[in-house]
Amino acid sequence: MLYRTAGQFKTSYQADQALFPVRQDAVLLAIILAFAWGGLPLLASEFAFQTLLIPILIYSLAALGLNLLTGFAGQLSLGTAAFMGVGAYACYKMVTLMPWMNPVVAILLSGGFSAGVGVAFGIPSLRIKGFYLAIATLAAQFFLVWLFEKWGWLYNYNASGAIQVPNLTMFGIYVSGPQADSRVQYYVVLAVVMLMTWMCINLTRGTLGRTWKATRDMDIAAELIGINLMRSKLTAFAVSSYVVGVAGALFVFMWRGAAEPNLFDIPLSFRILFIAIIGGLGSVMGNYLGAILIVGLPVVLGTVPEALGIPISSATVEHLNVMIVGALIVFFLIIEPHGLARLWALIREKLIIWPFPH
Amino acid sequence: MLNDIFIKPFIDMVEAPDFLLQVLWEGLVSGILYALIALGFVLIFRSSRIFNFAQGIMVVFAALTLVGLHAMGVPAWICVILTLGVMFLLAVTIERVVLRPLVGQPDIILFMATIGITLFLIGLGEIIFGGENKVMITEELGIPTDSVVLEPWGGLLILEQKDITAVIVAALLVVALLLFLNKTRMGRAIRALGDDHQAALSVGISLQQIWVLVWFIAGIIALVTGIAWGARAGVSFALEVIAYKALPVLMLGGLESITGAIIGGLLIGMMEKLFEIYWGQPLLGGNTETWFAFVLALIVLLFRPQGLFGERIIERV
Numbered sequence: 242m243l244y245r246t247a248g249q250f251k252t253s254y255q256a257d258q259a260l261f262p263v264r265q266d267a268v269l270l271a272i273i274l275a276f277a278w279g280g281l282p283l284l285a286s287e288f289a290f291q292t293l294l295i296p297i298l299i300y301s302l303a304a305l306g307l308n309l310l311t312g313f314a315g316q317l318s319l320g321t322a323a324f325m326g327v328g329a330y331a332c333y334k335m336v337t338l339m340p341w342m343n344p345v346v347a348i349l350l351s352g353g354f355s356a357g358v359g360v361a362f363g364i365p366s367l368r369i370k371g372f373y374l375a376i377a378t379l380a381a382q383f384f385l386v387w388l389f390e391k392w393g394w395l396y397n398y399n400a401s402g403a404i405q406v407p408n409l410t411m412f413g414i415y416v417s418g419p420q421a422d423s424r425v426q427y428y429v430v431l432a433v434v435m436l437m438t439w440m441c442i443n444l445t446r447g448t449l450g451r452t453w454k455a456t457r458d459m460d461i462a463a464e465l466i467g468i469n470l471m472r473s474k475l476t477a478f479a480v481s482s483y484v485v486g487v488a489g490a491l492f493v494f495m496w497r498g499a500a501e502p503n504l505f506d507i508p509l510s511f512r513i514l515f516i517a518i519i520g521g522l523g524s525v526m527g528n529y530l531g532a533i534l535i536v537g538l539p540v541v542l543g544t545v546p547e548a549l550g551i552p553i554s555s556a557t558v559e560h561l562n563v564m565i566v567g568a569l570i571v572f573f574l575i576i577e578p579h580g581l582a583r584l585w586a587l588i589r590e591k592l593i594i595w596p597f598p599h
Numbered sequence: 600m601l602n603d604i605f606i607k608p609f610i611d612m613v614e615a616p617d618f619l620l621q622v623l624w625e626g627l628v629s630g631i632l633y634a635l636i637a638l639g640f641v642l643i644f645r646s647s648r649i650f651n652f653a654q655g656i657m658v659v660f661a662a663l664t665l666v667g668l669h670a671m672g673v674p675a676w677i678c679v680i681l682t683l684g685v686m687f688l689l690a691v692t693i694e695r696v697v698l699r700p701l702v703g704q705p706d707i708i709l710f711m712a713t714i715g716i717t718l719f720l721i722g723l724g725e726i727i728f729g730g731e732n733k734v735m736i737t738e739e740l741g742i743p744t745d746s747v748v749l750e751p752w753g754g755l756l757i758l759e760q761k762d763i764t765a766v767i768v769a770a771l772l773v774v775a776l777l778l779f780l781n782k783t784r785m786g787r788a789i790r791a792l793g794d795d796h797q798a799a800l801s802v803g804i805s806l807q808q809i810w811v812l813v814w815f816i817a818g819i820i821a822l823v824t825g826i827a828w829g830a831r832a833g834v835s836f837a838l839e840v841i842a843y844k845a846l847p848v849l850m851l852g853g854l855e856s857i858t859g860a861i862i863g864g865l866l867i868g869m870m871e872k873l874f875e876i877y878w879g880q881p882l883l884g885g886n887t888e889t890w891f892a893f894v895l896a897l898i899v900l901l902f903r904p905q906g907l908f909g910e911r912i913i914e915r916v
Binding site (some may be wrong): 370371372379383386507514560564569575578 | 710715
């Protein structure tokens with residue numbers, strides 16, 4: 242009933258192709274955004290910021306980047322975490338070499354380095370397809386993590402081999418490092434994620450996005466109708482790695498505060514792939530739903546035994562968590578292989594015609 | 600610099616041939632184990648187009664079950680049989696619960712499902728057996744633990760007997776597998792399924808039975824790998840990382856080829872050891888084994904996109 246579309250007529254092509262052809266979608270998004278900007282920061286505790294809000298946003302962004310490559314352009318990648326690492330290390334080098342730099346500008350620029358590395362590792366995609374390409378991206382994963390460990394210049398020859406985020410200010414307010422307030426960090430992350438999402442939505446709706454989708458659906462056919470496959474695939478790698486790199490810089494600067502090379506190891510890549518797939522490949526919104534599920538679930542599960550008063554050790558809880566997450570992944574794949582975004586789309590269709598289904 | 604890259608390593612090799620042989624032998628043994636894991640991948644991929652990421656954790660799980668059962672006081676050989684039973688149960692469960700509802704889904708979905716299985720098994724294994732490193736029951740299984748010392752060219756070459764056993768067992772397993780696939784009815788059915796699902800179904804081959812069978816064989820291979828690798832390095836979840844090593848082997852050898860898996864495994868095992876000892880440690884700070892295999896496979900793939908022995912990729916619109 243709330244979703245009734247009666248009376249919303251489209252009289253031009255522009256109106257039909259608008260981002261929100263149904264007015265209620267725009268209203269819903271406005272409510273969510275208003276809540277994210279105004280409501281949550283007032284309600285949330287420090288714990289919620291650190292374990293839920295900030296990581297969910299950052300993971301969504303990383304998954305969005307991966308989704309551009311895998312869901313929109315059809316190139317399966319298992320090296321996401323390494324590209325996040327490139328973003329994080331690039332950002333670290335920039336702010337330590339040029340301390341006067343605005344941290345947000347540094348974060349946005351660091352994606353550029355990641356994009357460059359992404360294009361270099363994307364070149365094999367011109368020859369290799371499918372699972373062979375997926376394994377080839379693992380080459381990036383293992384090589385880059387090894388490089389983070391062995392190339393001392395990257396972490397300024399620290400004795401610990403880890404990067405430590407310095408205190409950085411923007412307009413006189415600490416935004417990163419130990420002195421920063423999580424609320425400020427939340428706002429910075431939210432702003433960057435919104436900017437990126439807006440950019441990605443419009444990219445995927447435009448010429449570039451359509452080229453990617455054609456490449457994904459059948460690359461030979463796409464080539465025959467005049468799409469330059471090389472440009473299509475490499476731009477997909479570049480844009481995807483850019484977004485992933487920015488997410489990586491946010492990951493370390495706005496959330497973790499410090500990073501060792503093995504933080505960017507393969508489990509992180511898989512985690513992001515889970516988010517993208519459970520959320521729905523080829524969807525922008527799905528990444529947020531997937532991140533809420535994959536990041537939120539372990540936190541919720543972790544509090545359950547305590548709340549019920551069941552005495553089990555924290556190690557067992559952790560292992561149970563891994564088990565349950567694994568089972569849930571299989572479960573979600575079985576009930577809806579196209580992800581949570583499709584689930585939401587189905588619900589929305591139902592709502593629009595409710596209560597008269599015929 | 601150029602001298603360090605192009606000349607010195609080869610001079611080192613010629614000057615100490617016994618050390619070179621030792622390095623090659625070490626590489627060969629790890630190569631055999633990579634090949635075994637890759638074999639499990641290939642079998643499942645051929646018969647169901649599923650890229651089974653869970654092969655690595657199956658190795659760990661099989662080894663843990665074996666050691667865990669023995670710790671409860673069961674005689675070693677009965678443990679092996681019981682473990683095989685567990686692997687069979689695992690195969691049936693996976694087919695029933697995971698694969699059957701997902702028949703016909705895109706490859707990536709099935710791939711993700713096997714990662715889901717991996718996570719599930721990691722959690723389950725940690726809860727049942729605990730995370731600490733365990734010792735493989737090498738002696739109880741009758742595997743000799745001495746070492747053979749050879750002296751070629753007045754040098755010194757140490758071959759551990761358990762490594763020799765591993766090589767022999769692996770070779771026997773491969774021969775048995777090839778005979779099974781080529782000479783028996785079931786083996787032919789597996790290959791038929793690999794060639795064309797629908798055609799195989801239409802001549803009355805049961806998809807479900809074959810999948811259980813294939814996953815069970817992968818389980819047997821996992822157990823053998825687990826014993827062999829566990830004898831070298833102990834049984835723990837760290838074993839799982841060797842599963843990643845099987846991936847470049849698959850790329851190099853081709854996803855469908857059993858010969859490819861074996862030759863690719865041996866090649867990668869030896870090349871990465873050689874590179875690590877003669878180039879990696881002196882020039883790059885060591886630990887190059889984590890990525891060398893992938894980069895090697897990537898370079899090969901640029902010239903042969905289907906791997907060395909993979910099926911030729913024919914694309915139609």
